[in-house]
Amino acid sequence: MSHNxxxxxxxxxxxxxxxxxxxxxxxxVIGGIISGSLALLSDALHNFTDVVSLIISYVASKYSKKSATSNKTFGYKRAEIIAAFVNSASLIIIxxxxxxxxILRxxxxxxxxxTLVIWLSVVAIIGNGFSVLLLLKDRKSNMNIASAYLHLLTDMLASVAVLVGGLLMKYYEVYWLDSLLTAAIAVYLIFVGFELFKNSFKVLMLFTPSTIEIDDIVARINKLSTVKNMHHVHIWQLNEDEVHLEAEIDFDKDITLSEFDKILVQIxxxxxxxxGINHINIQPEFNKTDNKNIIVQD
Structure with a gap:
């Protein structure tokens, strides 16, 4: 199946x-108010954030494919990363x-x-379970879809916890368990949300992807014929599909443009x-007096 x-x-x-x-x-929401269950209301609140996050993800997914323009030269390629960041942050806040x-409850x-808690949690498990299955295939290749998937998965698990709590409350009247389940759901939300928050934050801050070592790249390129020194390197991830590199390269002789093109193909x-770097911008230099450090703060 094609990417489109x-x-x-x-x-x-x-x-x-x-x-x-x-x-x-x-x-x-209706069931939580009628039953008086904080766990059910907390699950409803989380479900509401699911709706918001899914809408954000959907809009971001649509915008990410819009064409670039003269004042938006990258188009909206980062829309899905922003959506992932917002969604993961909302998980932690909630x-x-x-x-x-x-704690108050x-x-x-x-x-x-x-009884009402039990039946509504079953409905939520079925609905969220179906949504999880819908997004299961695409979650590994798209950070935006992964954020939506995590929202739905955690809510399905929360509904399972609410169901278990409802059964225990029905047959053993341990109503304090409602509060305990709510806290457990919340701790799990923080756990799963933080990793996605951290990864999307790194992309937005233009950090070098964790799988790439700049020193290894420089050492590899410096071994090429006529290359004297690769320096002033920037590497960042634009979105799920694109990793960019820009750098300056000193050559040990005054090569022609056609010679540079051949070396550029090699690079x-x-x-x-x-x-795994698929967008490259190289500035060729010869006897230029500039900072030759690998990392230069612009």
Missing amino acids: HSHQRSQTNLLVSIFLNIGITLAQ AIILIKES FLNPQAIDS EDILFSEF
Whole structure:
């Protein structure tokens, strides 16, 4: 399947997941108010963030393919990274709020209509489980889809926890378990959200991808014929598909433009095949008096 078809499929799956989660959220809010279950309301709140995150992911997915213009030379290629950053940050914020509320409820436990909690958690498990399956295939190749997938997966697991808690409350009347489950859900949200938050933050800050060692690249390119010194190197990840490199290269003789083109083809092949860098911009130099350090702060 082509990349465009895969992208279209993921957009359709996101749209289906949005409508599923709108229905789940409305049902859980009403059920949480009627039953008095904080765990159910917290699950509904998380589901609401799912709806928001899925909408963000869907809009970002649509915008990411818009063409570049003279004032947007990269187009909207970073839209999905921004979506992943916002979604992961929202997971952490919601989790902190849930922990606070669970402590307050633990100190003041209340009787809960556990039957309603059980049935609504089953509905949420089925709906979120289906959404998780829809996004399962594309989550590994797209950070934006991964953020939406994590929202849905954690909410499905949260619903499973709420179901278990509802059953225990129904048959053993341990209502404090509602608060404990809420806190456990929140801690898990922080755990899964932080890694995605960190990765998207690194991309937005133009950090060098963790899989790439600049010293190894410089040493490899410096071995090429006529190359004297590779310096002033910048490497960053633009989005899921593009890793960019720009650098200056000193040559040991005053080569012609056609000779440079031949060497450039070699460099491009090495950087792509050995280091996964697919966008390269090289500035050739000869006897230029500038800073020859590998890393130069512009």
